[in-house]
Amino acid sequence: MSASVTSRALNLLGAFDPDHRSLTLSDLARRAGMPIATAHRLVGELHRWGALARLDSGEYVIGRRLWDLGLLAPVQAGLRQAASPFLHDLYGATLATVHLAVRDGTEALYIDRLSGHVSVPVVSKIGSRLPMHATGVGKVLLAYGPDQVLAEVLGNLTRVTAYTITQPARLLEQIRRVRADGYATTGEEMSLGACSVAVPVRGPGGEVVAALGIVVPELRRDKARLVAALRVAAQGITRTLTDSASAQWK
Amino acid sequence: MSASVTSRALNLLGAFDPDHRSLTLSDLARRAGMPIATAHRLVGELHRWGALARLDSGEYVIGRRLWDLGLLAPVQAGLRQAASPFLHDLYGATLATVHLAVRDGTEALYIDRLSGHVSVPVVSKIGSRLPMHATGVGKVLLAYGPDQVLAEVLGNLTRVTAYTITQPARLLEQIRRVRADGYATTGEEMSLGACSVAVPVRGPGGEVVAALGIVVPELRRDKARLVAALRVAAQGITRTLTDSASAQWK
DNA sequence: TCCGGGTTTCCGTTGAATGGAAGGCAAGTA
DNA sequence: TACTTGCCTTCCATTCAACGGAAACCCGGA
Numbered sequence: 091m092s093a094s095v096t097s098r099a100l101n102l103l104g105a106f107d108p109d110h111r112s113l114t115l116s117d118l119a120r121r122a123g124m125p126i127a128t129a130h131r132l133v134g135e136l137h138r139w140g141a142l143a144r145l146d147s148g149e150y151v152i153g154r155r156l157w158d159l160g161l162l163a164p165v166q167a168g169l170r171q172a173a174s175p176f177l178h179d180l181y182g183a184t185l186a187t188v189h190l191a192v193r194d195g196t197e198a199l200y201i202d203r204l205s206g207h208v209s210v211p212v213v214s215k216i217g218s219r220l221p222m223h224a225t226g227v228g229k230v231l232l233a234y235g236p237d238q239v240l241a242e243v244l245g246n247l248t249r250v251t252a253y254t255i256t257q258p259a260r261l262l263e264q265i266r267r268v269r270a271d272g273y274a275t276t277g278e279e280m281s282l283g284a285c286s287v288a289v290p291v292r293g294p295g296g297e298v299v300a301a302l303g304i305v306v307p308e309l310r311r312d313k314a315r316l317v318a319a320l321r322v323a324a325q326g327i328t329r330t331l332t333d334s335a336s337a338q339w340k
Numbered sequence: 341m342s343a344s345v346t347s348r349a350l351n352l353l354g355a356f357d358p359d360h361r362s363l364t365l366s367d368l369a370r371r372a373g374m375p376i377a378t379a380h381r382l383v384g385e386l387h388r389w390g391a392l393a394r395l396d397s398g399e400y401v402i403g404r405r406l407w408d409l410g411l412l413a414p415v416q417a418g419l420r421q422a423a424s425p426f427l428h429d430l431y432g433a434t435l436a437t438v439h440l441a442v443r444d445g446t447e448a449l450y451i452d453r454l455s456g457h458v459s460v461p462v463v464s465k466i467g468s469r470l471p472m473h474a475t476g477v478g479k480v481l482l483a484y485g486p487d488q489v490l491a492e493v494l495g496n497l498t499r500v501t502a503y504t505i506t507q508p509a510r511l512l513e514q515i516r517r518v519r520a521d522g523y524a525t526t527g528e529e530m531s532l533g534a535c536s537v538a539v540p541v542r543g544p545g546g547e548v549v550a551a552l553g554i555v556v557p558e559l560r561r562d563k564a565r566l567v568a569a570l571r572v573a574a575q576g577i578t579r580t581l582t583d584s585a586s587a588q589w590k
Numbered sequence: 591t592c593c594g595g596g597t598t599t600c601c602g603t604t605g606a607a608t609g610g611a612a613g614g615c616a617a618g619t620a
Numbered sequence: 621t622a623c624t625t626g627c628c629t630t631c632c633a634t635t636c637a638a639c640g641g642a643a644a645c646c647c648g649g650a
Contacts, residue, residue, distance in 0.1 A: 094606075095345040095638065096385040103409055104389075111414045116596065125640050130598070132638095135346040139354075143415075148597085152413040154444065159353055160410020161451070161467030163402040164361045165393075171466060174454060178428040194404065201411070204424060216421060217411030344637075345607065365628065375609050380629070382607095398628085591650100598645070606638075614629075620622090 098124060099132045103141065103156070108218040112149040166192065169300055170202050172330040173291070176323040177204045177302075183319045186304040190291075191227040193235050194219060196243050198228040198301070220280065223261055224250050226288030227301035229274035233265045234290050234298035240265065253278040273317045275309060285309040289320040294332040302327070348374060349382045353391065353406070358468040362399040416442065419550055420452050422580040423541070426573040427454045427552075433569045436554040440541075441477040443485050444469060446493050448478040448551070470530065473511055474500050476538030477551035479524035483515045484540050484548035490515065503528040523567050525559060535559040539570040544582040552577070 093101070105113060105121035113121070119129035133150060136142045140155030161167055170190070177188045181204050190202040197219040222228035222243050232240055244258040255261045268274040273289045280286075288303030302324050304316060343351070355363060355371035363371070369379035383400060386392045390405030411417050420440070427438045431454050440452040447469040472478035472493050482490055494508040505511045518524040526536045538553030552574050554566060 094385055096349045096382060097389055099346045099349070100386070100389045100391060104405075106409065106412050108412065111412050114596075115598095126597080127599090127640050127642090128638085131640095132346060135344055136350070139347055139350045141350060151415075152409050154413065154416065154449075155354075156406060157410045157413040157416045157451075158444075158449065158467055159356065159402050160407045160413075162356050162358065162361050163404070163407040163410075165401075166404065166407045167466065171453070175428075175431075178425075194408075199404075199408065201407075203421075216417065217408055366626080376628080377609050377611090377630090378607080381609095593648105593650080595648090596646085598643105600643085601641100602639105604637105604639085606636100608633105608635080608637100610632105612629105612631085615627085617625090617627100619624075 095132075098122065098128075099136060102129065102132055102136065103152070106152055108215045112145060112147075112151045114149050118150065165299075166201055168334065169291075169327075169331070172334065173202060173300075173302070173327045176326045176330075177202060179326075180204075180302075180304065180319060180323045184304055184306070184316060186306045186316075189227055189288075189303045189305065190300055191220075191225075191231065191303070192300045193222075193231040193239070196222060196239055196246075198222055198225055198231055200227075201300070221248065221250070223247050224254050224276065224280040225303070226274050226276045226286035226305075227303040229264065229268055229276070230288045230290050230301035230303070231298070233268040233274065250280055251278055251282055253282075255279060273320065274303075275313070277309060283307055287313065287316045287320060289317065289324050291324045292328045294328070299331075300327075345382075348372065348378075349386060352379065352382055352386065353402075356402055358465050362395060362397075362401045364399050368400065415549075416451055418584065419541075419577075419581070422584065423452060423550075423552070423577045426576045426580075427452060429576075430454075430552075430554065430569060430573045434554055434556070434566060436556045436566075439477055439538075439553045439555065440550055441470075441475075441481065441553070442550045443472075443481040443489070446472060446489055446496075448472055448475055448481055450477075451550070471498065471500070473497050474504050474526065474530040475553070476524045476526045476536035476555075477553040479514065479518055479526070480538045480540050480551035480553070481548070483518035483524065500530055501528055501532055503532075505529060523570065524553075525563070527559060533557055537563065537566045537570060539567065539574050541574045542578045544578070549581075550577075 101122045102118050105118050115130060115133060116126060118133060119126045133142060137144060140153045142150045143153040144150055173190050177190060180188050187205040189200055191198045191200045199219050200216055203216050222232045232243060244261060247256040249256050273287060276286045278284060284305050285308060286303050286305045288301050290298040291300040291302050293299040302320055351372045352368050355368050365380060365383060366376060368383060369376045372379060383392060387394060390403045392400045393403040394400055423440050427440060430438050437455040439450055441448045441450050449469050450466055453466050472482045482493060494511060497506040497511060499506050523537060523539045528534060534555050535558060536553050536555045538551050540548040541550040541552050543549040552570055
């Protein structure tokens with residue numbers, strides 16, 4: 091019942107995560123749960139192909155070849171590219187950290203982030219996953235995603251800060267409001283001193299493909315203005331996606 | 341002498357390129373040079389793991405999992421992220437299409453691109469490779485790259501437009517000037533009606549890690565202004581890279 | 591010098607990858 | 621309706637490459 095060669099090699103790649111961008115051979119073997127000798131051989135092949143690169147220190151990192159491939163992923167790459175100018179506009183208009191996220195299973199995956207020139211303490215690296223129930227973009231993705239996912243998330247509300255919503259009923263109530271209002275907010279539910287607003291981003295067919303959010307230290311009476319700015323940006327992204335959708339596929 | 345399982349699976353992934361972002365099973369098998377039955381199994385595994393996704397049409401595209409991994413590639417992803425705000429500034433200052441490229445073998449790989457809101461005819465998709473000798477960023481990468489690469493490129497100057505430089509001596513002369521001046525230009529050498537200016541982007545250690553360029557319809561007396569703007573951006577990127585280099589590795 | 595951590599090589603065993611062949615399926619054609 | 625064509629999928633007997641324990645190796649530190 092042991093896994094196939096290919097999937098084992100892939101699991102080696104899966105050992106990388108936002109907090110572990112470089113790993114030693116033994117780390118990789120440990121994380122992928124295989125003998126070092128085996129990992130050594132597989133890593134060798136991955137390296138030879140360019141999926142992994144080796145630092146001077148001997149540690150391995152994701153190689154250029156995979157980065158290239160990532161660029162070829164039609165959905166995310168297209169989305170990122172379409173969204174890029176609008177993220178900038180949004181930053182210009184609000185001077186807040188801007189996030190673009192999609193749903194990945196029961197978590198929110200951050201696919202782009204713009205914090206401008208100011209070096210903000212990194213809350214969310216690109217490529218990282220954050221819980222749905224404690225972030226603005228997460229709540230949006232939850233509200234417009236499959237019910238099954240919502241159910242699953244409701245069953246597992248882990249506490250992050252003192253303000254994190256951990257009662258299913260309360261979260262459900264909020265999700266309903268998100269659906270009604272078309273935007274979500276958080277208040278220090280993920281990290282103290284950080285509030286957020288987020289809106290859905292729709293694809294050409296009207297389906298929600300991503301969430302666009304901004305993080306601000308405090309959600310004063312600005313809320314209406316921020317929501318308006320977010321909506322303009324989200325609509326712009328949708329328009330770009332629609333335009334390119336017709337031209338895209340040959 | 342047949343290749344290992346892993347490398348065959350990887351070759352399947354390598355079948356994708358900027359012009360073929362979606363492929364059928366048979367396409368993949370053909371391009372990777374293996375029997376369909378074998379490709380079927382391997383593709384199945386890649387799909388199961390999330391390296392490939394399947395469209396409604398039955399075609400396969402690069403899956404989310406690989407996109408994620410791409411985000412984790414320290415060099416390119418870090419570079420892209422560091423460069424992002426400066427690309428926007430540059431666009432704001434020049435309203436020209438902005439390119440960020442790195443060297444990949446003997447070609448220039450475009451890792452980011454910003455054409456603002458205007459829907460410009462796509463010259464260069466992100467992830468595509470363009471020849472060194474006919475692009476601004478290419479000439480920069482050539483000028484600051486290994487001599488061996490330069491020699492190789494000089495030996496194979498394919499014509500693209502009527503203005504493409506195809507005489508090794510002339511290109512070499514230009515490369516020398518790039519090294520002296522610190523910037524490169526092109527005039528309709530890659531596509532008619534498009535001129536470009538590019539400068540090197542240096543890493544923390546002073547080594548050239550990428551090239552930053554802009555494309556304009558015409559290179560009038562603006563050149564000095566454009567070069568200045570490019571340099572400001574390139575230096576900004578370097579500074580960001582330097583700042584994060586210290587914090588980056590834990 | 592010896593130790594402990596990693597890495598690399600070796601090689602006999604074995605079980606998983608292989609791919610030809612045949613069966614499906616859907617669209618286009620007579 | 622029957623025939624063709626071009627896909628995708630399943631099957632399974634053969635075989636050959638993956639496996640991983642063991643031992644050597646390398647290197648920095650005590």
